[in-house]
Amino acid sequence: MLSIQNLHAEVDGQPILKGLTLEVKPGEVHAIMGPNGSGKSTLSNVLAGRDEYTVTQGSVTFRGEDLLDKAPEERAQAGVFLAFQYPVEIPGVGNSYFLKTAVNKKRAAEGKEELDAKGFLKLLKEKMALLEMDAKFKSRDLNVGFSGGEKKKNEVLQLTMLDPALAILDETDSGLDIDALRIVSKGVNSLRDKEHSFIVVTHYQRLLDHIEPDFVHVLKDGRIVKSGDKSLALELEAQGYAGIADAA
Amino acid sequence: MSSATVDEVVSKKYEFGFFTDIDADEAPPGLSEDIIRFISAKKKEPQWLLDYRLKAYRHWLTLEEPRWPKVDYPQIDYQDVIYYSAPKRPEDAPKSLDEVDPKLLETYEKLGIPLHERAALAGIAVDAVFDSVSVATTFKETLKEAGVIFCSFSEAVQDHPELVQKYLGSVVPHTDNFFAALNAAVFTDGSFCWIPAGVRCPMELSTYFRINAAKTGQFERTLIVAEEGAYVSYLEGCTAPQRDENQLHAAVVEIVCQKNAEVKYSTVQNWYPGDENGKGGIYNFVTKRGACRGDNAKISWTQVETGSAITWKYPSVILQGDNSVGEFYSVAVTSNMQQADTGTKMLHLGKNTSSTIVSKGISAMRGQQSYRGLVKVNKGAEGARNYTQCDSLLIGDRCGAHTFPYIEVKNPTAQIEHEASTSKVSEDQVFYLRQRGLSEEDAVSLIVNGFCKEVFRQLPMEFAVEAQALLAVSLEGAVG
Ligand SMILES: Nc1ncnc2c1ncn2[C@@H]1O[C@H](COP(=O)(O)OP(=O)(O)OP(=O)(O)O)[C@@H](O)[C@H]1O
Numbered sequence: 001m002l003s004i005q006n007l008h009a010e011v012d013g014q015p016i017l018k019g020l021t022l023e024v025k026p027g028e029v030h031a032i033m034g035p036n037g038s039g040k041s042t043l044s045n046v047l048a049g050r051d052e053y054t055v056t057q058g059s060v061t062f063r064g065e066d067l068l069d070k071a072p073e074e075r076a077q078a079g080v081f082l083a084f085q086y087p088v089e090i091p092g093v094g095n096s097y098f099l100k101t102a103v104n105k106k107r108a109a110e111g112k113e114e115l116d117a118k119g120f121l122k123l124l125k126e127k128m129a130l131l132e133m134d135a136k137f138k139s140r141d142l143n144v145g146f147s148g149g150e151k152k153k154n155e156v157l158q159l160t161m162l163d164p165a166l167a168i169l170d171e172t173d174s175g176l177d178i179d180a181l182r183i184v185s186k187g188v189n190s191l192r193d194k195e196h197s198f199i200v201v202t203h204y205q206r207l208l209d210h211i212e213p214d215f216v217h218v219l220k221d222g223r224i225v226k227s228g229d230k231s232l233a234l235e236l237e238a239q240g241y242a243g244i245a246d247a248a
Numbered sequence: 249m250s251s252a253t254v255d256e257v258v259s260k261k262y263e264f265g266f267f268t269d270i271d272a273d274e275a276p277p278g279l280s281e282d283i284i285r286f287i288s289a290k291k292k293e294p295q296w297l298l299d300y301r302l303k304a305y306r307h308w309l310t311l312e313e314p315r316w317p318k319v320d321y322p323q324i325d326y327q328d329v330i331y332y333s334a335p336k337r338p339e340d341a342p343k344s345l346d347e348v349d350p351k352l353l354e355t356y357e358k359l360g361i362p363l364h365e366r367a368a369l370a371g372i373a374v375d376a377v378f379d380s381v382s383v384a385t386t387f388k389e390t391l392k393e394a395g396v397i398f399c400s401f402s403e404a405v406q407d408h409p410e411l412v413q414k415y416l417g418s419v420v421p422h423t424d425n426f427f428a429a430l431n432a433a434v435f436t437d438g439s440f441c442w443i444p445a446g447v448r449c450p451m452e453l454s455t456y457f458r459i460n461a462a463k464t465g466q467f468e469r470t471l472i473v474a475e476e477g478a479y480v481s482y483l484e485g486c487t488a489p490q491r492d493e494n495q496l497h498a499a500v501v502e503i504v505c506q507k508n509a510e511v512k513y514s515t516v517q518n519w520y521p522g523d524e525n526g527k528g529g530i531y532n533f534v535t536k537r538g539a540c541r542g543d544n545a546k547i548s549w550t551q552v553e554t555g556s557a558i559t560w561k562y563p564s565v566i567l568q569g570d571n572s573v574g575e576f577y578s579v580a581v582t583s584n585m586q587q588a589d590t591g592t593k594m595l596h597l598g599k600n601t602s603s604t605i606v607s608k609g610i611s612a613m614r615g616q617q618s619y620r621g622l623v624k625v626n627k628g629a630e631g632a633r634n635y636t637q638c639d640s641l642l643i644g645d646r647c648g649a650h651t652f653p654y655i656e657v658k659n660p661t662a663q664i665e666h667e668a669s670t671s672k673v674s675e676d677q678v679f680y681l682r683q684r685g686l687s688e689e690d691a692v693s694l695i696v697n698g699f700c701k702e703v704f705r706q707l708p709m710e711f712a713v714e715a716q717a718l719l720a721v722s723l724e725g726a727v728g
C-alpha cells in the first residue's frame with residue numbers, strides 16, 4: 001500500500017525528517033508515537049503534499065505509484081486522507097455542501113457517477129448516526145466555531161464519508177472526551193478491513209485500546225528508532241521515551 | 249488657455265457646428281449642442297426631452313470630473329467620444345455560433361449559461377436562431393395582463409411620455425454629478441419599467457431582459473417606478489463577459505418606490521476588465537439611486553461587480569417615507585489591474601427608517617478596491633437604524649483594500665452599527681481543501697464563495713449559481 005524509503009524532508013531549510021523508512025501493507029494499522037517536535041506532523045504533511053515541506057532524499061510509493069510526484073488533490077483523490085491535528089475553519093462554506101463537493105470529486109476521479117442530493121444525504125445521515133453527531137452540524141459552516149473535540153469528530157466524519165484507502169490520523173484523539181474517543185474509534189474501526197490501512201499518530205495508549213494497532217513505531221528526531229507490536233505502546237506508557245535506545 | 253488651444257477648441261466647435269446630417273448612422277466624435285439635437289432628432293423625441301438634454305449639457309459644461317475616487321486613469325477626452333451610433337443592423341450580426349469566438353463560448357459553458365441563451369448573448373440575431381421571439385411574446389403578454397410596462401427607454405418616450413416626463417430626473421437630477429449630467433445630455437437608450445399600484449410583477453424581470461436587452465448602450469438610462477403597494481424584482485446585466493468598443497460608460501438608474509412598494513434591483517456586472525496590464529478595459533461610472541417616497545417602501549440593491557477596469561458606483565437609497573427600508577448587498581472583485589471605488593449612500597429622512605449595508609470586497613493580483621459608504625441621518629429621522637458590515641478578502645500580497653465609511657448623524661435617537669474586517673485566503677485553508685480532493689482553483693473559489701454567501705443569498709436562485717461560477721472565472725489565475 002504505502003512504502004516510505006529513507007525519507008528526508010526539511011522545512012525552511014531545517015531538516016526534520018532524517019531517513020525515515022516505513023512499510024504499510026493493506027489492512028494494517030500502524031501507530032506512530034514519539035516526543036513533541038519529533039516530526040510526526042511533518043511526516044503527515046509530507047505524505048499529504050504540503051508545499052512548505054521539501055523532500056530532499058528518499059521516496060514514497062503509494063499503490064505502486066510515486067506519491068511525491070502528485071499534487072495534494074491528486075493524492076487525496078487516489079485515496080490518501082489526512083485527519084488534521086488542527087482542522088481549519090472556512091467561513092460561509094456549509095459543512096454538508098463541502099462534504100458533497102469532496103465526495104463527488106473523489107468519485108469523479110474514480111470514474112464513478114456523482115452522488116445526487118438524495119444519495120448523498122442518505123450516506124451522510126448514516127455516518128453522522130454512527131458518529132452520534134447532531135444534525136445541526138450538517139448546516140453549520142465548516143469547522144467554524146466548532147469546539148476542539150467537535151472539529152476532530154468532523155474530521156472523522158469526512159474520513160468515513162470519503163472512505164480512503166489510507167488514512168493518516170494526526171492526534172485525532174487529542175481534545176476528545178472519553179465518550180467522544182470511544183465514538184470516534186468506532187467510526188475509524190468501521191472502515192477497518194483487508195483493504196484499508198491506517199497510520200495513527202498519537203501520544204496516548206488509551207486511543208490504542210480502542211483502535212488496536214498491528215504495529216507501533218517510535219519516531220524520534222526524524223527517524224523511526226523502534227518498532228514493535230501493540231505491547232510497545234504499553235511499554236512506552238510505563239517508561240516514557242527516555243528509555244528508548246537510539247537503534248537507528 | 250493658450251491662444252493655440254483656444255483656436256483648436258473653436259475650430260472643433262466650428263467643425264461640429266454644421267453637423268446636421270440626420271441620415272447619418274453615426275455622429276462624428278465630440279459633444280456639442282448640435283450633437284445633442286442630432287441624437288434627439290434621431291430618436292424623434294418631444295421638445296421637452298430635447299430641452300432637458302440641453303439643460304443637462306449646459307450644466308455639465310460648468311462641472312469638473314470628480315477626482316476624489318481612489319482610482320487612477322488617464323484623462324478622458326470627451327471630445328474624442330462618439331455619442332451616437334445607430335444600432336447594428338441584423339445582417340451585420342454573426343449568423344450562427346460557428347462565427348462566434350470559441351473562447352467566448354467556452355466562458356458561457358463555464359458559467360453554466362443555458363444553451364438557448366448563448367446565441368442571443370453572443371449577438372446573433374435572435375429571431376434567426378431560435379424561437380425566443382415567441383418566448384418574448386409570451387412574456388410581453390403576461391406583463392401586459394398585469395398592467396406592467398416594461399420596454400426600452402426610447403419606446404417609453406414614444407408610448408408613455410407623460411410617465412417618463414413625470415419621473416425622469418426626479419431621483420437623480422441632471423445636476424447631481426458630472427457623469428449624471430453627461431448621461432442626461434446624451435443617453436441613447438436603456439430600460440423603462442412601471443408597475444401599477446397594488447400589482448406584484450408576475451415574473452422576475454431577468455430572463456426576458458437577458459435575451460432581449462443584453463446589448464446595453466454606452467450611456468444607459470434606466471427608470472423604474474413602483475406605484476403604491478407594487479412589487480418588482482429586476483435584474484440588470486448578466487454573467488456573460490461583455491465587450492464594447494466604447495471605453496467610457498456612464499449609466500444612470502433611477503428608482504421611484506411609492507408607499508408600501510418594494511423594488512429589488514440586482515446587478516451582475518461583467519464588463520471587459522482589460523488585459524493583465526489593464527489595457528482596453530471599460531471605465532464604468534454609474535449613478536444609481538432609489539427613492540423610498542412613501543411609508544413602508546423598500547429598495548434593495550444587490551450587486552456583483554466583477555468586470556470593468558475602473559468602477560465608480562454608489563447605489564443609494566433616499567429613505568423619505570416613515571418605516572422605509574434600504575438595503576445594499578455587494579460583492580466586488582478586483583483582479584489583475586482592476587480598480588474599484590464603490591459603496592453606497594443611505595440617507596435617512598423619515599421616522600424609523602432602517603438600512604442594511606453588507607459589502608464584500610475581494611482583491612487579487614494587483615487589484616485595488618475601496619469601499620466608500622455614507623450613512624446620513626437627518627434631524628427628523630427619529631429612530632433611524634443602520635447596520636453596516638464591510639469585509640475585505642485579500643488573495644496574495646500585491647492587492648489592496650481600503651475602507652472609507654462616512655457617518656453623519658443629526659438625530660440622537662439613531663442607532664448606527666458598523667463592523668469591518670479584512671482577511672486573507674490562508675495557505676492552511678487552501679491546503680485543507682486540496683487534501684479533500686479540490687483543485688487549488690476550486691479551493692479558492694469555495695473559500696471566496698463562502699465569504700460572499702450573505703450577498704449571494706439575496707440574488708435570484710439561478711443567478712446566484714451563475715454568480716458563483718463567475719467569481720471562479722474572474723479569479724482564474726489569481727492563485728498559485
Ligand atoms: N515552518 C517551520 N519552520 C521551522 N521549524 C519547523 C517548522 N514547522 C515545523 N518545524 C519544526 O519541526 C519539528 C517537527 O514538528 P512536527 O510538527 O512534525 O512535530 P510533531 O512530532 O508532530 O510534534 P507534536 O507531538 O507536538 O505534534 C519541530 O521542532 C517544529 O518546531
Ligand SMILES: [Mg+2]
Nearest residue numbers: 040041042085
Ligand atoms: Mg504534531
